[in-house]
Amino acid sequence: MKTATLRALASARAARQPVVVVTRLRDGAQSLVQAGHPQGDLELVEPVLAEVRERGLHDRSGRLQTDPGLFMRCYTPARRLILVGAVHIAQALAPAAVMAGFDVTIVDPRTAFATVERFPDTRLAHDWPDVALAKLAPDAQTAVVALSHDPKLDDPALIAALASPAFYVGALGSRRTHAARLERFAARGITGTERLRAPVGLDLGGRSAGEIAIAIIAEIIQTRYRPIERIPHPHHPTPGASA
Amino acid sequence: MSQTAESAVDEVFAQIERWQHDRRRVALATVIDTWGSSPRPVGSHLAVADTGGFVGSVSGGCVEGAVVEAALQVIADGEPRELEFGVSDEQAWGVGLACGGRIAIYVERVE
Numbered sequence: 001m002k003t004a005t006l007r008a009l010a011s012a013r014a015a016r017q018p019v020v021v022v023t024r025l026r027d028g029a030q031s032l033v034q035a036g037h038p039q040g041d042l043e044l045v046e047p048v049l050a051e052v053r054e055r056g057l058h059d060r061s062g063r064l065q066t067d068p069g070l071f072m073r074c075y076t077p078a079r080r081l082i083l084v085g086a087v088h089i090a091q092a093l094a095p096a097a098v099m100a101g102f103d104v105t106i107v108d109p110r111t112a113f114a115t116v117e118r119f120p121d122t123r124l125a126h127d128w129p130d131v132a133l134a135k136l137a138p139d140a141q142t143a144v145v146a147l148s149h150d151p152k153l154d155d156p157a158l159i160a161a162l163a164s165p166a167f168y169v170g171a172l173g174s175r176r177t178h179a180a181r182l183e184r185f186a187a188r189g190i191t192g193t194e195r196l197r198a199p200v201g202l203d204l205g206g207r208s209a210g211e212i213a214i215a216i217i218a219e220i221i222q223t224r225y226r227p228i229e230r231i232p233h234p235h236h237p238t239p240g241a242s243a
Numbered sequence: 244m245s246q247t248a249e250s251a252v253d254e255v256f257a258q259i260e261r262w263q264h265d266r267r268r269v270a271l272a273t274v275i276d277t278w279g280s281s282p283r284p285v286g287s288h289l290a291v292a293d294t295g296g297f298v299g300s301v302s303g304g305c306v307e308g309a310v311v312e313a314a315l316q317v318i319a320d321g322e323p324r325e326l327e328f329g330v331s332d333e334q335a336w337g338v339g340l341a342c343g344g345r346i347a348i349y350v351e352r353v354e
Binding site: 001002003006009010013023025027028061062063071073074075 | 252253256257259273275276284323352353354
């Protein structure tokens with residue numbers, strides 16, 4: 001690998017840009033593919049390039065089927081989880097998410113809730129959720145979950161998340177709470193609420209904070225690997241339309 | 244692939260940069276194929292300096308020694324190599340615990 005390729009790779013990762021490196025195993029010639037565009041001493045032509053682009057979207061490293069002499073390595077940004085509300089469930093959900101490989105940030109302007117004592121080793125943001133979400137800029141590798149039960153905190157976070165490419169947006173709360181939320185959003189002309197997962201999490205039947213945290217992280221993982229529209233989901237028969 | 248693997252990638256790249264800053268020569272090893280159960284997924288990296296120091300992991304410990312040895316040759320002659328290991332052949336933890344998979348590893352010089 002050329003040092004220049006390595007530097008380009010490192011800066012793409014720092015900028016949270018997905019990149020693919022394709023290597024010709026015979027001689028080590030390489031191409032760095034960023035936003036679908038190959039660069040480097042290895043020239044990529046169809047149908048190889050189409051396979052690289054397609055697999056790059058799904059983070060599937062390995063030898064190419066169109067040319068087994070080539071190996072592609074996908075470098076995908078770390079998935080992030082933004083939790084709104086430094087509440088009891090968050091204390092269970094943050095470590096569960098870390099275990100599942102997520103980079104976790106907890107947003108809560110109430111400094112008495114979002115403390116290092118309650119959330120050791122977790123990144124805390126004390127901005128108001130709309131400001132925090134604007135700074136964090138959720139991308140397609142980001143999940144956002146509102147946990148506070150307080151519309152003053154949850155609503156602005158959810159509105160920002162729904163307008164972003166976040167792959168998962170969920171909100172804690174009962175069906176009744178959610179119906180009221182949808183009415184507020186409809187009155188404000190907020191669109192995209194059909195992809196809001198509420199009540200949040202897989203229906204595992206659990207009640208404790210730990211059990212609910214696992215149900216939430218399980219649903220996030222499921223959404224990451226299977227597009228929502230393909231998941232038969234008794235718990236969410238018509239997502240977002242329960243009002 | 245988990246973030247655990249991906250944050251390990253950043254550590255490997257950062258160490259390569261430090262080694263290069265110290266004018267060490269470096270090789271990068273990558274898991275390019277796995278068959279059966281294998282301890283590390285395709286794409287896992289191990290970086291090796293010409294001092295024999297290494298960071299990262301391609302097997303969870305079974306074959307790192309052999310990979311480091313091959314990497315030193317790659318650093319010396321610049322020729323990339325493909326290595327293949329039957330993980331169960333490594334006897335370090337006894338037959339009952341060996342995972343029984345096979346892995347292919349590509350080793351290239353960083354230049």
